[in-house]
Amino acid sequence: MIALAIFSIPLLLSLLLFNSRSNSNKLALTGLMTTLVVAIVGKVLQSYGHIISLDVPLIDTIGFHFSLILDGPAFVMVLLTLIAGIGILYSIDKEIQNANRFYAWSMMMIAAMLGAFMAADALMFYLCYEWALIPIFFLILKWGHGEHLSKITMRFFLYTLFGSLFMMLSLLYVHQSMAHPTFEMNAMWEAGKALTAGQQGWVFAGLFIAFAVKMPVFPFHSWQPSTYDHAPIQGTMLLAAIMLKMATFGLVRWALPMVPAGIEEHGQWAIYLSVISVIYASLMALTQKRLKLMIAYSSVAHVGMISAGVLSNTDQGTVGGLFEMFSHGILAVAMFAVYQMIESRVGHDRMNEMGGIRTSAPSFAFLFFILVMGSVALPFTSGFVGEFLLLQSLSNTGLGLAALAGLSVILGAAYMLRGFQKMMLGGKAIAFSALSSKETMILSIAVIIVIALGIYPNILIQLIQNIL
Amino acid sequence: MEKLVALIPLFPALGFLCITFLGKNMSKTAVGTLATAMVGISFVLASLVFSTQLHEGHATMVKVFDWIHVGTFKVDISFIVDPLSSLYILFITGVGSLIHLYSIGYMHEDEGFNRFMSYLNLFVFFMLLLVLGDNLLLLFVGWEGVGVCSFMLIGFWYKDHANNDAAKKAFVINRIGDLGLLLAMTLIFIQCGSLNYNDLMISGGDIASLGKWTTLAAILLFIGAMGKSAQFPLHTWLPDAMAGPTPVSALIHAATMVTAGIYLVARFSDLFAMSEMASQVVTWAGVITAVMGASIALTQNDIKKVLAYSTVSQLGFMFAALGMGAYSIAVFHVVTHAFFKALLFLGSGSVIHAMGGEQDIRRMGGLKNHMSITYWTFLIGTIAIAGIFPFAGFFSKDQILAHAMENNLTVFVLLMLAAAGTAFYMFRMFYLTFHGKFRGTHEQEHHLHESPATMTTPLIVLAIASTIGGFIGFPHAIGESLHVHHWLDHFLSGTVVAAHSHLDATAEIILALVAMGVAGGMIYFAYNTYVSRGINALEDEEINSGLHKLLLKKYGFDELYDNIIRKPIDYIASGLHHWVEDKALMNIVDGSGSSVKGIARLLQGLQNGQIITYLLAMIGGLIALLFLI
């Protein structure tokens, strides 16, 4: 039942917010915090043997269940969704038009993503996966900005929707191969494993294309930079911090256990593609003149790393992948929050035209620097633990591949430091007012999480490995 | 006693946190004292640990907590106490606390004083982690940590983008090495199933299961060492790193951080001893670096750049020794080098302080009369690095040369050449700075003064260390006839593969005399040129000889890398951005969208809204059906 509560509190709040007028910010934040508390309490209860999962048959003829579980990976992603969600909604720094609708859509998106992370039924995963698109579509369309907004939103929507169809095909193929078709998770895994390696290869291809579009992986990423750019900043955060994790999580939850042989024998191309994506995105980040796009591309690079490491199918890869998802989620919120702080003060995010912010706002520079270090995977930050485990996993597939992916270590340092230098350092100091206490709080909490997980990662690793 | 080791890195970390978060309300003196005291306490603890090691001399692990446990992958925050690490922590905290003390005086006027002291403390923390970690991953933490501190300290005066560029260059080039180290780690883990020194070498010997990967693993490790220790071809960052304040150059870019590469190779001496080829690579990288560094230093006129290239060159000596299997001797040279190079850098800092920021030795001269403590201590440092008996540099360098002579005559000749160059450029710099007439402006001359006691005390202590520090490693052959052990070699023998020397006492003495003779000749040559004949170094415009220009331009490595690496990458990246990202991918995506639209437009003609058309189609269809049936 607790699993149901985690899923439905945001959903009910969303419906409530559509019809409410006032205090939507407080309401939404309180709701998410309550959900967070419920999730943690649920996990504690679970460790004492309480059953908190839920399984309600909905359509018997096709074996569709409304089924939620909260095992290790799901719990970590739920934590991320809620913590990042709180951070995202808390980071709103100005009046929004139709605020209650904005919050309502955001909450609905969070509910959908929670559903996808906790789903123990393939069809339910698919439905939540697609459902999450609708709120973000409206968020971008209504609160986005810039020219060609509707075209860009449409491209994003159709592209990701189109990609997901391949997942549907793969899931249906596995589904129909069963004697008594059901979408239940374990049955799907078993049915997938029973297929021949060749068939598994095709199933995997369908799944991977769907996930690759969402993550995104080169060459399926072309919707992403313009969408990130034109979305409202909170929308970008939702996309980068949580939404794309549905895809990487999908690899861990659905692809790996269902079609391991397919990945091993016919799925190596996906690893190569991911590695290419890492390098390609790093190079792209190197050419960016604008902060927001640079962060967007660095996100592609990180996700490519997750995909490559996870698909190598080792313990380190799976755990490292989930760890990196968490870490990247926190870092993405914080980095885009940094962008928001800079943009709202300077009026633009063209890095070449800034400089010397450190002189005006030293504590901001300090926090930002730690985030940059987390982003380039410096040891004792959470980024390192994830990336190291992923690299370790990837080198099981091939040391050369690991070396190629590892180039992002160098390129990442190059573009991140270049950006940091251009904006924060130098003699000409542009005016930059000190951070508000709210802004300091957001960045500080992110920094604390990043460093704490870097120094004592075991706390999260044990959660991930805790399969109940 | 060994348990104390966990506290050693803790104190500098505490210092960093205190200064960062509470420093605003503290006076500069308090901050300086706190920072120095924290490293000082660590030094006391390190001495205690070291003294227990003197008696026991075996490796002990001190586990603090579990770090990363995933499946079979288990790495802890855990420290190793053995002769090698205890020696390293001793001189890191020792030299480190002296440099902290020095910084109080040197940086006193700087507005970023607190920041500076906190970074120094943080650096010491990471450096201690690096050498104390009992596994490769923890070493890597320190390794990257010192890299970041180095980045922050090189770019300490961040308002000037030249400093920031130097800092970024150092960090990025270091990262190339770090990638090598990362890959070495993954390879070692996959093949051996552990990253602990204990499993790999000390008690387990799992490193042997690398099999055919041995050479690759060793070379990857060495690439890591190359980046950190500025070996050819990744040496270009170190001279630029002189953009940082002088105490930083002394601590990070001379005494401690840059010797991390030697630590790494010495720590993995078991691995390198197994691979002849990797050892050859190490040797030759070292020799090339030694000769190249020394030759560039001949022409530099910036007092810190001379010392920087000298550091590069001396690191080359150490790697040459490592490659030839003389691991303990390389470590010996690390220790003596830490003394005299820190001394020289601090001395140069004192000179720069007195000159009001001037670093060009062509604008100095005659400083001997104005700052006698700096003069005498600098002289000791210069003699020590030139390799004159009985100063510290003599013992270590002489043994490296002895090993080279035994192993490979080409290497020996090249190293001898580098040693001769060292003697010359060091004394060239020394004479130009302290002897002759003052060549700077009147203001500068008026301003000349001896540095305060916080700065001169470290100089004196380091001068003493540079004088007697060499006796911990008396040469084998001579030592045996004098009944003095090669104490250091013996001490380290449990940790690193021992060096074997077969030279007899006579040969070694002859070698020492020859080496000193060459150095003496070079010193005389320098004296003759710059003091007796009073020649000043050429201004940049006056240089005509091609070789001289080439050396002054540092063999053009910066330009070369710019042209073959940075520019092509930028070019490829912007090409990809333009052609693939903006053109190809966009056209494919938008193209598939518009092709759907195009097909729709074709079919649209059928749906023209005229009932007649629909009816005709219906009837046509019916008739067609009739015929089909």
Added chain:
Amino acid sequence: MEILHNIYIQHYLALSIALFCIGIFGLLFRKNAIIMFMCVELMLNAVNIALVAFSKMHGDTDGQIFVFFIMVVAAAEVAVGLAILMMLYRNMHSTDTDSLNQLKG
């Protein structure tokens, strides 16, 4: 009545075909929606004639039952169709089908 005995199935069918064709061509070539509507009725009735004729020939009532259904449907159709036409006329002031092309894609 004599004459009725000389009318065979062929004649009924000929009439039916003739009516049907008139209906089709009227439907195809007239633009007035009301006339087209009447043509549709004509075609329905042509079918009715054929059905009744066959029913008579075979001597069972199946065909006639069908005819009743068709007439019911036709009546319903008239009711709905005329209502649509009324609305069309009110909105467009025309029953010309050429002008009723707003549903094109």
